[in-house]
Amino acid sequence: MTPDQLLTFAYVADTGNISRAAGMLHLSQPAVSGQLRLLQDWFGEPLYRRSGHGVALTAAGERLAEQARQLRQVYNQAHAAREAWRGLETGTLRLGASTTPASYLLPALVADFRQRFPAVAVHLSDGNTRQIVERLPVLDLAFIEGEVPAGLPTDTAVHGWNQDEVVAIARADHPLAAKGAARLRELAGEPLVMREPGSGVRQLVERAFDSAGLAPAAGLELAGVEGVKQAVRAGLGIGFVSLMSMRHEDGTLAVIRLLPRPLTRTLSILVPHARATARAAERFLDLCRAQGTLRP
16 A cells, blocks of 8 residues: 555545546546555455446445545645745645636636736636536635535535626517516526536526426526527527626627526635645635625
8 A cells, every 4th residue: 555545545535436536636547546456455345336437435445535535634734834834935726616706706816816926826727616516626726606515525614705696698689688687487488598517507597496486498508608698699598697797798688687586696715625725725715805795
């Protein structure tokens, strides 16, 4: 057994998928599988079994995963201690964000941070909320939309950050566009353009329809806000987006606010390995919270 094998096993245990863990570790899938085989041979008991497109831990695997996560925490604490000792003369900040914060909030914050700490390399990856949560083990900070998922690692801190409103959008010549507001029942009869499964906007809209006793079907599913906008411009239906994404539109699309009350959600910051946060992440978190609309 080696520390690398245990660290690899911690990522496989968290993701339930060998290829996904390999991507997070920047290793090939055969390399990860080889480390798992060696660890399993050393332990002398099966640690996992194939399950669908991923793996499920055995009882022995669950027990060993606890130790592997503890080792990863100690490793991260050592890394944080080194960063604190060296200051911010060098380092890397790994950010992951769902579509709304990645597109409309973080660029200005990253620019501010780079001006203050030019030697720190900043990597920002985007995706939908579910994808960002899956990447937590390899991120310093994660920015997500809507409800915070259950089952986060126990050392993950959650900070409410900003309030956001989700609105319907239609072509400017659509009959509902002139009203500027509509009830969900009025929208349920329209063809709907929805974000892909795993999107925070989609989850919020589906819950709202469900609470109203409505079950409209998505006429079209698209990944990304701009895809939804283009489909609505083409006359394919009514879409749903963050109000932030409509700030600089050219008038071809109209905002339709939802009645009887706005459809709002919280944007949150997740801090993985909160007990061993690197200084660069702490400084960026301070910047974000200073400009957020929610206070502790």
